[in-house]
Amino acid sequence: MNTIKFKLPLFWKFSIAIIFIVIVFGSINSILIYNNVQSALQTETEKRALFIANSISQQIVSSLLFEDYVTLQNVINGIKEIDQNIDYIFIVDSKGNVVVHTFPINFPTQLLNANRVDENQKFKTQLINLKNKNEELILDVAVPILDGKIGNVRVGLRESSIQLDVQKTVNIFWIMVGVFLFFGIIGALVFANFITKPIKTIQNVADNIELSQIGKEQLPQIRIREKFLDRIKMLFRAEDEIDILADRFNQMIFRLDKAYRDLQNAQSNLIQSEKLATVGTLTAGLAHEINNPVAGLQNCIRRIKNDPANIEQNMKYLVMMENAVDKIEKVVGNLLNFTRKQSGDFISLSISEIVENSLLLVSHRLEKLRISVTNNIPTNLPMIKGNKNQLEQVMLNLFINSIDSIEEKISKHPDSERRLILSASRESDFIKIKIEDTGIGIPENILDKIFDPFFTTKSPGKGTGLGLSVVYNIIDAHQGKIYFESEEGKGTKVNLHLK
Known part of the structure; x- marks a missing residue:
């Protein structure tokens, strides 16, 4: 069963945890x-009711003995008026008759036997539910007068006052819980921001690092918690795991940049080594390309020496000598440009010019093996972006591979067809080259x-096995594509895509 995943910010996780904890414990x-407040208030109410009943019983002894009911009524009415929580007061004589009470109309007879004091x-004390009082609970306290010899006092206190006090206390508590919850959520927001802001900074730096930047420009460094609220410089701060993470990330960026630069240097050295190896395979042809003009120069010089006065003839020889020198200069210049270690900057290039320069370096081998070259590459193709030296190396390596093939x-079939066909076309967003x-x-x-x-499939000493590997890396660095189509015994087609 797959785990259901969804995004929940750290703030909400903290908030949910705080809300849950506060509500549960609240x-x-x-x-x-x-329970505790109700129990405490219940006890205090019983003590108060008992105190009132005892106070009344002491005050009315003589009045009850002399049956002074007016005084008795005045006493209980006065006490009831003092305490609003008193629901009723009545006095029962020794015969069990109610002599005075505070009820406005008739005395509820069910109260008489609801809480009798034993000998x-x-x-x-007794909790009584009066039906005519909206089923309100009354705490009834019965106290004997002179040990019950002349009667007893009954006082009823409303329980609603206790419930109101308890409810008020609980409400105050929940208000405090709400306040704590409010500040807890604010704290969660501040704390989450304190944690997530550095993490987002790290994330933004990681997202904005482009591979094209590595090795070419200074990569961004992560700086966190340097200013309080991004305004006030912090004089001191205690580093935690997030600071360590940011420091490690900066170190990783530095190592990545260094590793990429080292890789670029190694790749550049590899390309240069492959260039020199390629030059080695061209040495014989280059020597021939230079020796022929040199032989012509020597012949012209010899003829000029033999007849220095023949100005018309010597002028023709000088033109021939100039052409020979130009040819030598062109061959040597192309060779030097090819072997020179150049910068990796990309410029606008003509693909037809790159192909022509590369063909010139293998022209002797093509002539020697009598290979027919069909160059169908248009000169009006759009320019491409790339490194001239590296792309010439790509073409040269591919031409050498085709010539070797x-x-x-x-060597096995002397009468085989000897053709090299070059073509190029403009596709949607790239130039497609076929060899x-x-x-x-x-x-x-x-x-x-x-x-x-x-x-390599070549015999020892005839190949390094790095040619096509270097070609692939160069094309990849140019954000291009290369792939081969081949049928054994019939030939090979190389496809290049360059932008």
């Missing part, structure tokens, strides 16, 4: 307070390994 304390009892095939050869082809079982470093 409810428990409310019940305890209710040897100093007092007796054709050479291997004609097709009629070489030996690539076996299907190794087609997915050709970009692996040090993988």
